[in-house]
Amino acid sequence: MISTNEGDQIVKFLHTADWHIGRRLHGFDLTEEQQNAFQQIEQIALDEQVDGIVIAGDLYDRGAPAETAVAQLNGMLEQLNLKDHFPIYAISGNHDSATRLATGSPWFKDTQFYLNTKIAQAFEPVELPDTQLFLLPYFEPFEVQQYFDDDSIQHLDQAIVPIVAKMKTHFDPAKKHVLVAHFFAAGSATTDSETRLTVGGLGAIPTGSLTDFDYVALGHLHGRDALTTDAVPARYSGSPVKFSMSEANQQKGVWIVDTATEPVSWTFRPITPIRDVQQLTASFEDLLDPEQFQELNFDDFFGIVLTDTQPIPNVLAQLRERYPNIVTLGRQDGFQTQVAYQGESGQQMRQMNPMTLLADFYEQVAQEPLTKQQQQWASDALKQANEEEK
Amino acid sequence: MISTNEGDQIVKFLHTADWHIGRRLHGFDLTEEQQNAFQQIEQIALDEQVDGIVIAGDLYDRGAPAETAVAQLNGMLEQLNLKDHFPIYAISGNHDSATRLATGSPWFKDTQFYLNTKIAQAFEPVELPDTQLFLLPYFEPFEVQQYFDDDSIQHLDQAIVPIVAKMKTHFDPAKKHVLVAHFFAAGSATTDSETRLTVGGLGAIPTGSLTDFDYVALGHLHGRDALTTDAVPARYSGSPVKFSMSEANQQKGVWIVDTATEPVSWTFRPITPIRDVQQLTASFEDLLDPEQFQELNFDDFFGIVLTDTQPIPNVLAQLRERYPNIVTLGRQDGFQTQVAYQGESGQQMRQMNPMTLLADFYEQVAQEPLTKQQQQWASDALKQANEEEK
Incomplete structure (x- = not known):
């Protein structure tokens, strides 16, 4: 399948991104889900006999991934490149440590595994017989400022201009031009599980700056529908696995x-999860009624929204007897509560004022605020408890 | 220089180990020292026209090294293997994360960079025209227990027996046999900067189990003289840089x-540090006397032992005017004090009883314990300070 230097046409590639290896779903381990999604990607690549696999950033979920994540991603890349002999065209994303991810990359090129982690590498395209592939890793404006030695570059929309201009000086007019990149394209729709994004002009790349390319393979946003404009041939592949409740309704793939087509064309190949992530809105009684919801896979990850308004003692434990993988639990018109363990949330919670915590909790459960009298009772009880502790 | 498969003789290799990239010396950055030592190693390899470089473990100082350390080691390995075209024969040590260090290793073999991180890999020797190289990574007894499915393997001295036996089934009698390993060989001398070692039978490899090899290139201990027996052809290369005061008198190289010789022979090539690590024992007055110690490189890392017995106010600040890189400061017959910042030590110190801390400090400085009266004064002052803080 490695055919780049043999003169035959390179026509078809698979575009994926945002694997986020090592990521957890509200505390739940996703290793098996991610491994299974990977195997489906591999199978699609084999079935479609693609000439290469594009991975548009965020291979890892964090800069210093756990050993288990390192072993998992290493195994995936080895499988695709060394065993299946697919060329790989990859870049680092904002979740990756460019430095760590670059480990071994100078050796990878011999087997057509291209992994760019520095801006400077983006201007030397991978030359395929009919296509030039520009692999632009995730970047911050200051890196572009330094690279071009131009202090006037302050924001992403400014940074992309000299980048594209420099790429164009390398354009071979006889070939198609594909850009692989990891950023927020203006006009995209976001979900919860991407890192907090500055939506708007300064923190986004205007899609108008991408019109010189025949296809832009994007990573960063987790939904394939994040960008649906026909004005530019750019798409997010989305993540292969659902990483938050806000992605519940997304079709992954x-x-x-x-x-080879004119213009370049793309079709979607779906990935089916082992355990889906889905929202379920119902009353407590219905949820535990054996006659109800029989069509569900109870091992799925559920975000449950209760329509009840009365307090229900021990609600989570009872629900988990039927739905073991409850990810969030909330009340209709109330806010979502994350129910699985999360280190930071726990810590944040411990730093909150106990009275605020109580008021929030009561309001969420009872759907009405604490009365003045209740507040007084709680405040007195707390005072007494604090004094006893001393 | 890559000549393994071309039939010519592979006769000479460079044996190094314990680079500990990312290590600090009592809080002082060693990046420059390590880079310089690396360049000397590279130059020795070029001068000697060696046919390969053995790195016997502990490439990194810790399992999850900092990004700067990752960038530094990646650059070194790229330089030796991809630019200078030296074959590399390396193993993971106890300081390395085998999993992380293995990143990229399946791609390395094409350029004769062999990096073993799993026991199973140790039994497939690198076949050179006249030599078989067995690369045995650092291992714990339980891994050997699992590998051989033998519960009776409890300790290192037991674990090495089936390992060597299995290697011998792969011996080509027409070739020399070299073992690269990372462990504590019985009879070796230790220094402070290796991780705490169990000296003695159970935690050590008996040198008698290594007699089947023509040379054993060892890593783990930081002094080249740690093992000097003529009974077995085994040597520690030692670390290229001094990593603790206890290594002050070691010649690095x-x-x-x-x-090609019969038996295999080895010669030492020294490495000269930019800033040496050395012990200096003298009186405070002499140390600051411009007429004294003029031959010293004052930028060296000094472990200073004061012969004075009287308290000296502000002693460290005064000494650092002449010796900016003081690593430890102590009194003759007193214990050494680490003077540079060290996270753990600082934390431990903060958890100590202030009275204990004071008593220790006074005794160290004044060479006599606090009197009952002094203890009472200190205790009263502490009590008052605590109350004021409240």
């Missing part, structure tokens, strides 16, 4: 991009 | 091993 990969794009198969055909560069 | 590498072995050049010649497998």
Whole structure:
């Protein structure tokens, strides 16, 4: 399948991104889900006989991934490149440590595994017989400022201009031009599980700056529908696995991009999860009624929204007897509560004022605020408890 | 220089180990020292025209090294293997995360960079025309227990027996046999900067179990003289840089091993530090006397032992005007004090009883314990300070 230097046409590649290896779903381990999604990607690539696999950043979920995550991603890349002999065209994303991810990359090129982690590498395209692939890793404006030695570059929309201009000086007019990148494209729709994004002009790349490319394979946003404009041939592949409740309704999958057509065309190939992530809104009674919801896979990850308004003692434990993988639990018109353990949330919670915590909790459960009298009782009880502790 | 498969003789290799990239010396950055030592190793390899470089474990100082350490080691390995075209024969040590260090290793073999991190890999030797190289990574007894499915393997001295036996089934009698390993060989001398070692039978490899090899290139202990027996052809190269005061008197360097001689022979090539690590024992007055110690490189890392017995106010600040890189400061017959910042030590110190801390400090400085009266004064002052703080 490695055919780059043999003169035959490179027409079809698979576009994926945002694997986030090592990520957890509200405390739940996703290793098995991610491994299974990977195997489906591999199978799609084999079935479609693609000529290469594009991974548009965020291979890892964090800069210093756990050993288990390192072992998992190493195994995936080895499988695709060394065993299946697919060329790989990859970049680092904002979740990756560019430095750590670059480990071994100078050795990878011999087997057509291209992994760019520095801006400077983006201007030397991978030359395929009919296509030039520009692999632009995730970047911050200051890196572009330094690279071009231009203090006037302050924001992403400014940074992309000289980048594209420099790429164009390397354009071979006889070939198609594909950009692989990891950023927020203006006009995209976001979900909860991408890192907090500055939506708007300064923190986004205007899609208008991408019109010189025949296809832009994007990573960063987790939904394939994040960008649906027909004005530019750019798409997010989305993540292969659902990483938050806000992604519950997304169809995960990969794009198969055909560069031989005029213009370049792409079709979607879905990925089916082992355990889906879904929202379930119902009353407590219905949820535990054996006659109800029989069609569900109870091992799925559920975000449950209760329509009840009365307090229900021990609600989570009771629900978990039927739905072991409850990810969030909330009340209709109330806010969602994350129910699984999360280190930071726990810590944040411990730093909150106990009275605030109580008031929030009561309001969420009872759907009405504490009365003045209740507040007084609670405040007195707390005072007494504090004094006893001393 | 890559000549393994071309049939010519592979006769000479450079043996180094324990680079500990990312290590600090009592809080002082060693990046520059380590980079310089690396360049000397590279130059020795070029001068000697060695046919390969053995790195016997502990490439990193810790399992999850900092990004700067990752960038530094990646650059070194790229330089030796991809730019200078030296074959590399390396193993993971106890300081390395085998999993993290293995990143990229399946791609390395194409350029004769062999990096073993799992026991199973140790039994497939690198076949050179006249030598078999067995690369045995650092291991714990339980891994050997699992590998051989033998519960009776409880200790290192037991674990080494089936390992060597299995290697011998792969011996080509027409070739020399070299073992690269990372462990404590019985009879070796230790220094402070290796991780705490169990000296003695159970936690050590008996040198008698290594007699089947023509040379054993060891890592783990930081002094080249840690093992000096002539009974077995085994040597520690030692670390290229001094990593603790206990290594002050060691001559750092590498072995050049010649497998063409009968028996295999090895010669030492020294490495000269930019800033040496040395012990200095003198009186405070002499240390600051411009007429004294003029031959010293004052930028060296000094462990200073004062012969004075009287308290000296502000002693460290005064000494640092002449010796900016004081690593430890102590009194003759007193214990050494680490003077640079060290996270753990600082934390431990903060958890100590202030009276204990004071008593220790006074005794160290004044060479006599606090009197009952002094203890009472200190205790009263502390009590008052605590109350004021409240």
